[in-house]
Amino acid sequence: MYSNIVIVDAIVNTGWFDITTLSTLIVSIISIAIVLYTTYHRKSRDKFKIREIAGLKAVENAIGRATEMARPVLYTPGWGGDIQRSTTIASMNILSYVAEQTAAYGCQLVYPTHDPVIMTVAQEVIKESYTHSGYPDRFRAEDVTYVSSSQFGYAAAVDGMITRLKPASIFLLGTFEAESLILAETGNSINAIQIAGTDSTIQLAFFIVACDYTLIGEELFAASGYLSGDKSILASVRAQDIMKVLIAVFLLSAVIWETVATISGISGGSWWMF
């Protein structure tokens, strides 16, 4: 125990560079290079086309439906995230698209959240989207509300909103925890169309069962790129795909290496361990 402390202290107190993070640094640099390449290399950027994601078509339909029924659209980013989280950022992108649509159709957009910082950013995003689509006067700041930072205070509040406002469409996009099914089932009881998407793997199971469309994990990030329509944002989806091919190659070779090592009984070293 004591010698451990000495070693750790030695690492902590001396050099500027922590050698144990070397592999992460190398992979980070490679990944950053790939993203920068796909973003700034015009040719590869313009060629790229993203495949269709089922949930995305539904977004427009959902807003259309709300307009026809003259009922609001409810959008909430879940209780689990804060503004620093990449899922929240991805959700903001989709929100910006949805807000432009609801502005154009003159449909009310309600956005309850548990985090005051998310609230301020969402107000900004929605307001600007309304201005962008030419209807700044349709924006109502009180529709973007802070409800409560407590998980089930938030769930109870959003549940109340769903039962009373009876939104025609509900977007559950962001980081969700246990409140996911409370919201999704309440949404179901008023027959709303529900589009969900999250990186919280557990809640995905509930969304798949209870919602009409679910963006699974990474699809949420891809969708945010797709809907923003921004080429340089889409380029990072391409970057992710390139990395996935590299990962597949890496995994296959490592598995073959390890299998050969097991069969031959000669250990080849674990070079794939990070």
Add this chain to the structure above:
Amino acid sequence: MDIGTLIAGVLTLAILSFLYRDNPFYKFAESLLIGVSIGYILVITFNNTLMALLFEPLFKESDLWLIIPLLLGLLMWGRFHKKTAFLSRISIAVMIGSGAGVAIPAMLKERTLKQMSNTVVSLVNASGMPDFTGIIVILGVISYFYFSREQKGALGKIAKVGTYFLMIFFGTTFGYTVMSRMSTFIGRMEFLLSDFLKLIH
């Protein structure tokens, strides 16, 4: 019965009444819950963050570095006025930027690299039995999340296998979560039946 248990019991029933439909009891409980929980977070944040992290070290120990976060916090209040509202973007930029900076290496290491390393196992395990699950699943699911091409042909087939495995995962999770949710309700029932109604001991 003490007054606390009585209140807790009545409020518990009020919330449960939502299962029938929205009603005045639920509305009352909901409003109270929202109000009280916001009050709670205000007190706790004031105590644990503003006092402990900012005011005490700044004013008692004169830790002048803390003027920076104090200013960043005050910039958020720029939003009270239209003309100064843009100032809050600087504080938000600090949060979003630094959050992104932390996330890149941390997510890469813990989510991607570690999980990759752990997928690598020999196709023949120690007892000589073949073991393909790990690799098939990972390749299948990764190809499901491959966005550059339509899911047709070979890619489509692999992606389909991926979908099946995703469904197994979702099913398993659902199964386990049913357990958890039932436990929570059982716990509430235990409170109602023993502490509140005194039907069981």
Add this chain to the structure above:
Amino acid sequence: MNRKVPLAVCFIFGVVMFIQYFSQHPTARFVYKSILDYWQIIFAFTLILGIISFVNNNISQIKRGNNTFYRIVAISGFLIMPVVALGWGIKTGSPFMWMFENVQAPMQSTVFALLAFFVASASYRGFRARSIPATILLLSALIILLSRSNIGGIFSDYLPNIADWIRNYPSMSARRAILIGIGLGSLTTSLRVIIGIERTWLGKD
């Protein structure tokens, strides 16, 4: 100006926080810890904005005669907590903690407990063997549920073993794959934020 300064700030803080990950030097640790404290402090100030929006919304609803009673309940619920905290402190046994333990906590647990019912109705409605994937979902959920029920040993040891196998191999591998993907998604999103391509948070151009 309104956009350039925040974008520059975002870039600088992003790069600094990225670099510090690879260093254990005391200066790097200090910078890191300080910035994490900033998050909390900024949050605390912003909470006031959130609360003002909450109070304003309720007051304007009261003025419009919209659900006046419930709005008053919400506002008084909110006011009572800081008041009792100022009066008697927030230690265990104080009125503040009494409110938390007898009003807030039981209601929260009960909202959570509603999930048991929603799980039941979702199982009835959502688990239909409509397609092959849906059937797979259904079967794996059923196996787990059966294996975790414990009624007089009706089910032999086989079922828990099968369930454990599903959990440890196919299910876990699928989750790993999702995690790998999410890691990549977060990476690219974060990078876009730092280099300023991703600026939705600033509003549209």
Add this chain to the structure above:
Amino acid sequence: MKHLKSRHWIFLGLFLVIGITMILNVKLNVRVSPYTQKMFDYIDSLPPGSILLISFDHEASSLPEIRPLALAVLRHAFKKDLRLIGVSLLSEGTVIGYRLMQKTAKEYHKVYGKDYVYLGFRPQYVAAILSMGESLKETYPQDYLGNKYDQLNLLKSVKNYNNIDAVISIADGSLTTHWIEYGHGRYGVKILGAVTAAMVTTYDPYLASGQMYAMTGGLRGAAEYEELLKISGGGARGMLAQSSAHLYVIFLIIVGNLSYFITKRKGRK
């Protein structure tokens, strides 16, 4: 009766199933899973005086499921004369954590400050975890009761995670992930989890990869733990209701599918 929808009947059914089985108050035997066994064995193997950091990473809402589990783990630790430091990453877990520690400490006649301390809550979990890795004292200059850090005997030898044998995260959500990713990832401290059943699959990959050392989950985990400790608690009491509720859900799935296929067939004719 007219406005009762199928949903309402399902709800009523569940209410009755759980209500009746609980009033019956029958105890079932449980088979101890290898996961719970590993957790138990680890804590059992620690020499007396070892220090565990218990993190109450849950909200008040999940107390019904968390409480039996937390009690079982705390009782085990106190029984083995381990020393405990309590913290909380969610403000709502704070008072609950304190109450649970206080209650179990009293059962085993443990002294505050010597055998256990409670440091309380720090917001922003990632920040809190990392800051404890640097210095526990700087993160918590005072304990929950307002005592200065240095005045507490137990904490005198504790600087950071290096002086702690393991962290047990008692969680109802994904906070344990942060313990794993930052506490273990960055500082190499051993992480154990006592989590709700819903979270079990989330942590499987971490458990398999060794990033998390051991884990036990749910009311069922609590019942297993109680069995190992040879005590009776809330875990075992709820097992019949739990199993009946599972069977009820299975029944609903089957009925749902039958009605689906019957309507489909009718539609075809």
